[in-house]
Amino acid sequence: MTIKEVARLAGVSPAAVSRYLNGGPLSKDKKERVARAIEETGYRPNLMAKTMRTGKVRQVGVIVPRIMSESVNSLMDGIAEELLEKGYMTVLGYTDRSKDRELQYLDIMQSSRVAGIVLMATTLSEIKKVSLESCTLPLVITGQNFEGMPCVYHDDFNAVRELTELMIQKGAKRIVYIGVLEEDKAAGLARHEGCREALRRAGFDADGMPMRIADFEAQSGYQAMTELLEENPDLDGVICATDIIAHGAMKALKERGKRIPEDVMIAGVGDNWADLISTPTLTTVKLHQRRCGAEAARLLLELIGETEGEAEAEAGESAGHKSIKLGYRIIERESL
Amino acid sequence: MTIKEVARLAGVSPAAVSRYLNGGPLSKDKKERVARAIEETGYRPNLMAKTMRTGKVRQVGVIVPRIMSESVNSLMDGIAEELLEKGYMTVLGYTDRSKDRELQYLDIMQSSRVAGIVLMATTLSEIKKVSLESCTLPLVITGQNFEGMPCVYHDDFNAVRELTELMIQKGAKRIVYIGVLEEDKAAGLARHEGCREALRRAGFDADGMPMRIADFEAQSGYQAMTELLEENPDLDGVICATDIIAHGAMKALKERGKRIPEDVMIAGVGDNWADLISTPTLTTVKLHQRRCGAEAARLLLELIGETEGEAEAEAGESAGHKSIKLGYRIIERESL
DNA sequence: CTTTATAATGAAAACGATTACACGTTTCTG
């Protein structure tokens, strides 16, 4: 069904049908005829053709590293809600198990001419930087602060620093760390550094702190904890880069007869739903992922607006890339 | 950047550029010139225009009820992986907090002329049935068996029946149920019926079984369990429609001094990651969500293939809508 | 009953690609 056929059926010109759909001037008589023809045929205007003609797309691309993750989900939730309100749809790209997929998606999305892109960044290689900088579409990065681009990110460093300081203040002396790959600048590097900084400030040996790298699954937290416990039987505090890792670690601690928090304190990052049902409940630091998504979407929409109204802007005062750093909140529970 | 500008820059016709990109016959000389022009301009063909002309879309729509859910995520994971392999992108629609969004999305996606749609169904009203049946695009339903349409779904009924029978066999006499809204034919109605059927077969009073309706969060499972415990202090078994609910319920049981499984047995559905880290670990029945997604995607691609090659098909022998019913596996752990 | 303003209308040109078609070269064949 095309607009032409409908027009023929209604005995009017395609233009008339278009006007009916978009609210142009049209006589009552024709309005009715068109309405009937549409009703009968079940005609639906082809959005693609419309976009093509008007240049206005109602889709934005969202690229995330994983999909099976509460924090990523929250982010997407925030993005989608904000976008939906403005009538945009979300085109999803997720790059699990392959880093170059990230660039592939960036490429396809640019070719698809979506209105803009939100990319949740983890690693940030040279080649990727170039790709991002040369992106022809409005682009907002989340999860990392990438100088020169609009970003919405968390204060991972201070979040974990403060969390660790709390643990130290409560009496932990021999703290170990379970993190994720340091390639991941935020969840990997920044959190690790935050923990080390706290140790330094307390006069502990930050460089000598025992640690393990896990992935984002409980099982690997369990594994890491088991190993650390073997090598450091007298440890009395564990900082984990994510709550899921912490839950895995907690399992290992309990199995080995450690009482939490009496013998060993433990804390994670993320405010996962499971923190409340575990025994003991898990102390954590909440990063505002949903908010992060919402802000990113808002920022993107702003950029999209600017791009569309390029006419007036002209001389770039819009060069001032807005970036947003979000806060955090430590949530004290039983494990610390 | 359009193909025309590139052509002008390279001193060739637009057709030549197109042929360069799509592998038509072209002289060495021109190939080089075009290559250079593309390199210089960073030209990227507009996929939308291409689709418009060729009628071949590389996007499929996926409509899900929620996004913050491990089972939904697994499904999406299965879908996306299968699709990505064939070069398709995923357009996401999620209908959290509003049922009519489901139809809205169905509408928009049809208008967007995506290649096909996977819809994860929960409720199934009359109006929705009509909308689904009159969908003009290839459509696969997951999560429910909807007669007359291609579906991929789980055997929720027997999964929970068998799970309940196991609990009975292990000695539970006074079983209670925590479910979700029965509007949800699969997770709501079918699982509840499965539980009741097991009771009936064991000669228990299925109609008198105490129960509560929760939503998909641990907190509401906790709440439901608390109430049930109040009214039925002597209960000795709990079947939960989802693992998350079960974890909330377990929390409530433990707080009230019930030993699991000695005093009260409990089990859920879904094989959530947290099942392994809780104490005790949770007995559950695994539904193959990832597989479900993958099969749905495969089915959809088949349908898309048929639609494209409509030429030969003609007289409908393809009327035989394939549907797939997936199995389940009971995973016995400590809670039962 | 003209004249002028206003509203409704359709034809045709875009949007950015692909591709059928015809034309001009070159190469092969007899």
Place this chain on the structure above:
DNA sequence: CAGAAACGTGTAATCGTTTTCATTATAAAG
């Protein structure tokens, strides 16, 4: 060397819309 076959190439039509512009019909004003 003529004619056929093969190849390379550009022009123009097309996909399904919106929108400009010129036109016509209708209403208001003189």
